Amino acid sequence: MKRTKINLLLKLETTPGKVLVKGWVRTKRDSKKFSFMEINDGSCLKNIQVIANDDLENYPDIQTITTGTSVSVTGKLSASPGKGQKWEIQADQIEIINIAPESYPLQKKRHTDEFLRTIAHLRPRTNKYGAAFRLRSEMAFAIHKFYREKGFRYLTTPLITGSDCEGAGEMFRVTSLDPKMIEQQGKMDFKTDFFGRESSLTVSGQLSAEMFALALGDVYTFGPTFRAENSNTSRHAAEFWMLEPEMAFCDLKQNMDNAEELVKTLVRHAMDECPEDMALFSNFVDKSLPKRMDILLNTEFARVSYTQAIDILKHSKKTFDFKVDYGTDLQSEHERYLAEQYFKKPVFLTDYPKQIKPFYMRMNEDGKTVAAVDLLVPRIGELIGGSQREERLEVLEKRMKEMGLPMENYWWYLDSRKFGSVPHSGFGMGFERFLMMLTGISNIRDVIPFPRTPGSIDF
């Protein structure tokens, strides 16, 4: 007999008669002549109730079943008299695959997120984390679908790199040399390393993506990026996923249009395709989610310049921990004030002072600001960062020299401005930040299957 997954079973309109279900026991309660079990197989949030009658051959064994036990159940699918469940299974046969001992950590009670992080290998078996990771999966697909339908090509960019896109220097080194050997021998030579020079884990696939945008038109990367930033905040991880579209013949406005359409489409997709999992987050994690999703979907995002934003902040009556000053980076408190209190919706800030932005951003006519854009959203802060890229060779070279970049490492990048350069733009969206916005989960560690943060590399 062929197994049916529980999500499909629960969608059936009429009973097919006998069914086979495999999964894990979430709860069990016994009456004199029956055992009632809730079985979950991870295909959806909901369990299916199984009723075991005491005339089953192995009923004594069935009574020993514990939470977490794996079972295979055949029986008749029948309309359930129970509230909130359409179907239940009257078991003909229950095969116990593996009894979970009493030490199974996920007994039926509330567990803290902190505790569940210590058992990241088991937490997807809980309602909340099952829902979070099903959503993560579906959102990754929605990203691919969105860009494919727009004619974008997906590009995988190398993670081991010899260049530093952001120039921030917070990169992990990658080496095939043995540090213990270096210690012993007291010498080291990058020439003997795997790549013959210093290499690191990338902070962005953008520079590579630009090369492909100038060949294939519209492209995007979606993959892991890294920061060796030794900070223990709820919004930073050492390894996270980033979406980076890059569009040829595209200016800053079109860049923002794409970003806004992306966010709206993804939110709509989540609500249409994962209503049950989304409801869990509205009900148990963040009651304000429906309202926030409504704003995301149904209002036009605000668009103001950095200069205007500074003005707004200076004229606000709020006292900030960090002083607001033209020419400095906005702090999280400033970003959140703008999105949450002032605009009360997502807001694009554009045209930042050049000194707080990377070398590749296009210089504006004022010679002071660059065609940068950040999207700030309530509760999250910066969700997206992007720019129009500097396509003019001389302007780019001048800027790179100003900033002291090692030009010889960027010969290929400069080539793209020599050979059929065109205006182009792109942005990066932190996938985990997006998921936090979508679920109300407030710690980045809880939307990543096995998060990497300082000191954290178990599993």
Add this chain to the structure above:
Amino acid sequence: MKRTKINLLLKLETTPGKVLVKGWVRTKRDSKKFSFMEINDGSCLKNIQVIANDDLENYPDIQTITTGTSVSVTGKLSASPGKGQKWEIQADQIEIINIAPESYPLQKKRHTDEFLRTIAHLRPRTNKYGAAFRLRSEMAFAIHKFYREKGFRYLTTPLITGSDCEGAGEMFRVTSLDPKMIEQQGKMDFKTDFFGRESSLTVSGQLSAEMFALALGDVYTFGPTFRAENSNTSRHAAEFWMLEPEMAFCDLKQNMDNAEELVKTLVRHAMDECPEDMALFSNFVDKSLPKRMDILLNTEFARVSYTQAIDILKHSKKTFDFKVDYGTDLQSEHERYLAEQYFKKPVFLTDYPKQIKPFYMRMNEDGKTVAAVDLLVPRIGELIGGSQREERLEVLEKRMKEMGLPMENYWWYLDSRKFGSVPHSGFGMGFERFLMMLTGISNIRDVIPFPRTPGSIDF
């Protein structure tokens, strides 16, 4: 006026009148009163022909246009009298965005793959590499589509890891320590490193994926993996993408069924969705491709045990460089003999001797072999490697101890065999190997946007 991409333009049944096209000039020839230009924008293999009349205001400038120049063209889309092209554009206006100098490396002539590797940032502008990378994009999507339709969840597993899945030891180290500092100070301590212990780049996401399969049911990972193997072959890269499905309640046969259906579905998808790009490879890269695709699609893959395969090899009249011996790994020449000459189609080999396979594979009843499976395909050799996993705690622990694994690093992995363990299986498919099979491209460096091999980290 809104720009139309060339792939959409070429699909039009009737002319919309005026169109706007942006792209790069592939070739240009001048007659007395006309310039003919072939424009490509990367959206498809085909160019659109643009005809510039000498009454255009900037005709003198137009005559200076070179191969590689970026242009923006408005004009009337008209039926083309030329052979093999449906439409052409009678230009009203040609804006020259950026003239490419004579030094542009992609002049109209044949370039070797070796040369093009030295300009990996420009090669997607050629017909062959444009086609290869469009196919790569579409095949990544086909993978997500295939598994999503089967109810699998996509999982991203960490790339920075503290454990070694394959036990082969060929891993890149990841560190935030400065090797120059270690050299100077003559001492180092992993406790001061970012993760507080030795860490590396993963060779497989399987162990993490198993944890999720035992929670969500059917899952898959699709992401980068790494090998610090100092070998310069046409089939190995230091960084490559791997697809790894992992299925709960799944045995070795179902594992093979899934793998076979996957391969057939992907090939079918490529032929249906990318006929033009596929035709390029059949016409210019490997004339035997259509026949090989036909075999992939329309024959049932063979399935034999490793033991039977050894028998076949021993009884073959072929002289191999490496001796065939029960208990040793098959060499490429053996794999290719089996797939190409003996079976003449893909063949699954199963049930390998335990000593040549990793610790996690399920022990067969004979106590000598494990429930492993490799899929060998003509011209490629091993495309897929997988197994049923050892779900029995005692058997697994015994095996790990035998092999001297540091048990304390695997506590979480062992947990999954304590708490509701179930039979489960999975496999890994090298994405680049698959693309090589699909395109006939014989060097892995030519199906990766920016390949990483020993000494190779430019771009």
